[in-house]
Amino acid sequence: LQTRAVFRCSNSLSTSIISTSRKYAGYAGQTPSLKTQELSPLIATTHVSGVVATVFGATGFVGRYVVSELGEQGSQVVIPYRGTENCFRHLKPLGDLGQIVAMECDVWKPEQLEEVCSQSNIVINLIGSRWPTKNFSMDDTNHKIARNIAKAAKRAGVSRMIHVSALGAAENAKTEFGRSKWAGEKAVQEEFPEATILRPSTLFGYEDHYLTRWAGIMKFWPFVPLIEGTLNRKEAPFAATDLALSVKHCIFNLSTSSKTFELQGSSVLTTKDLIDLIRNTTYLETREFNVPLWPARFLSSITGTILRKPRFTRDEIDFETTDNLANPSALGTSDLGIDPLDINKAAVKFIRHYRRAKFINEI
Numbered sequence: 001l002q003t004r005a006v007f008r009c010s011n012s013l014s015t016s017i018i019s020t021s022r023k024y025a026g027y028a029g030q031t032p033s034l035k036t037q038e039l040s041p042l043i044a045t046t047h048v049s050g051v052v053a054t055v056f057g058a059t060g061f062v063g064r065y066v067v068s069e070l071g072e073q074g075s076q077v078v079i080p081y082r083g084t085e086n087c088f089r090h091l092k093p094l095g096d097l098g099q100i101v102a103m104e105c106d107v108w109k110p111e112q113l114e115e116v117c118s119q120s121n122i123v124i125n126l127i128g129s130r131w132p133t134k135n136f137s138m139d140d141t142n143h144k145i146a147r148n149i150a151k152a153a154k155r156a157g158v159s160r161m162i163h164v165s166a167l168g169a170a171e172n173a174k175t176e177f178g179r180s181k182w183a184g185e186k187a188v189q190e191e192f193p194e195a196t197i198l199r200p201s202t203l204f205g206y207e208d209h210y211l212t213r214w215a216g217i218m219k220f221w222p223f224v225p226l227i228e229g230t231l232n233r234k235e236a237p238f239a240a241t242d243l244a245l246s247v248k249h250c251i252f253n254l255s256t257s258s259k260t261f262e263l264q265g266s267s268v269l270t271t272k273d274l275i276d277l278i279r280n281t282t283y284l285e286t287r288e289f290n291v292p293l294w295p296a297r298f299l300s301s302i303t304g305t306i307l308r309k310p311r312f313t314r315d316e317i318d319f320e321t322t323d324n325l326a327n328p329s330a331l332g333t334s335d336l337g338i339d340p341l342d343i344n345k346a347a348v349k350f351i352r353h354y355r356r357a358k359f360i361n362e363i
Helices: 002-025 063-072 089-094 110-117 138-155 176-191 211-220 240-251 271-282 293-306 314-319 343-354
Strands: 052-056 076-081 100-104 122-125 160-164 196-200 224-227 260-263 288-291
Touching: 052 063, 063 076, 063 089, 063 240, 076 089, 076 110, 089 100, 100 110, 110 138, 122 138, 138 160, 138 176, 160 176, 160 240, 176 196, 176 314, 196 240, 211 224, 211 271, 211 343, 224 271, 224 293, 240 260, 271 343, 288 293, 293 314
Parallel strands: 052 076, 052 122, 076 100, 122 160, 160 196, 196 260, 224 288
Antiparallel strands: none
């Protein structure tokens, strides 16, 4: 009985579906054929730029902004990664279906580097580090890996390459970071002479190591350390979104090949100005304590080797004792058509969550 009841229900349901389809299709006594139906036009969600880009370092801080800009332009993005799919899955929605392609890659194996570059017409290197880890030294990440990528891109026949270095890179820099970045630039230019070099100032954005570092210190530390020799140091921080725009402009502007651009923001701040800006933005009540340079360097040399993401390293403190400003005669943001984001106006967007609950919605 149950079987007969189910059969009758399904039979009546099928009859009603067929009759309804006939009614709305405008056919008198026959079921409409697929050949006679009009098909709706295909509407693409995004246009196709023709760019196939391999983005090294796409899973890092800057990578999400660069992949977002490329995906918005309809580019196909190849993401070399190491580890698990958790490293890159947040990048998949940034492009159309099938446009974000992740490929496992070991940067020390030339054959794998060539494989991830083989189908691309541009390679972007975002790999870099401000402190060494147990697996990679700063010379590895900022110099040797950059050379390996440039060499593989050239062998794979890639026509364009963009290498992101850092403002402050110099042969005689007082920090290992500056020297390794300079060595990386020279290595890329030797292996890939047509490469475009971008030297951004210290970057700010969501989950950065600039605004959030000082905001975290103000919220969780008992006092704010004012390190001797760093308070009057000048810098014009650059937005990570603006760096992504700069990369995009270099991709579609062939005249940027073989050139170096120094990129910085519109507002020049001292370290003390930055601390005051964060305090006024987060409404955090803090105590300040003057710290001599040598104890700060000594303590940071210990914590820098123990902690996975240290607040300070000895090399960073040395880097922050000298001004970090672009050369006025160098190519910059204006040559790329970029209007830099003002950190004074944008800071609240990135560190609002460090406020106490009663101030969270204050503008």
